[in-house]
């Protein structure tokens with residue numbers, strides 16, 4: 067639901083949204099900001115790691131984001147936002163301050179995957195929150211994220227088990243190169259190859275890497291979970 071006529075958008079937010087207050091904003095790097103939201107309706111809510119929420123970011127616009135961390139006891143959840151240019155989501159983010167009141171829809175969606183597996187994660191900066199949420203449930207997490215050079219240190223702190231590579235000329239090219247160099251390392255002696263993979267972020271990159279890792283590691287389709295976050299020329303997914 068990226069866009070609705072303004073009266074319908076307001077009604078959808080009223081009917082399906084729950085209020086939350088911005089309780090903390092942390093500038094992680096030039097391109098990444100972590101925002102903590104909290105509010106009584108979020109206390110005690112059941113939440114599955116990897117589920118997303120939706121914010122109304124303009125009169126007509128809604129955008130999806132993924133909590134990186136959730137504390138049902140206090141009713142707080144944190145989202146890692148990517149600033150990527152002049153767009154409704156980024157403009158809305160710039161207008162948030164501690165104390166801002168927002169309406170949040172969800173949580174919903176999520177990924178079909180098994181916990182406690184040897185798991186490969188590949189994605190871009192928009193996947194940092196998702197991977198941070200999921201990795202604690204993997205038995206052995208490996209993989210890489212690609213982010214702009216200015217965001218490398220912040221990304222590495224969010225997903226310490228993963229490699230962080232600098233985004234290349236085209237989305238996905240840095241991840242593709244990383245896989246070319248490291249695929250053999252992922253099949254360690256006396257250990258099975260990754261049993262499961264999670265690909266998230268840019269749509270074209272997911273398509274490219276899904277084919278490659280299925281062939282490389284012999285993974286069946288159901289063992290590769292994917293989450294499309296954005297695509298060139300598409301506004302909100």
Ligand SMILES: Cc1cc2nc3c(=O)[nH]c(=O)nc-3n(C[C@H](O)[C@H](O)[C@H](O)COP(=O)(O)OP(=O)(O)OC[C@H]3O[C@@H](n4cnc5c(N)ncnc54)[C@H](O)[C@@H]3O)c2cc1C
Pocket residue numbers: 118129130131132133145146147148149150151152153154155156157175191192193195196293294295296297298299300301302303
């Ligand atoms: C389920 C789900 C979970 C998501 N979780 C997160 C999350 O936790 N954190 C996060 O930051 N994003 C997340 N995203 C991605 C985010 O919703 C999109 O990036 C969204 O397009 C941002 O809205 P916008 O208004 O800023 O840009 P839009 O108005 O949607 O897009 C404007 C233009 O910018 C391009 N664009 C959009 N995103 C990017 C990008 N990241 N880099 C470069 N170009 C881009 C579009 O292709 C379009 O051409 C998630 C998306 C989905 C579907």
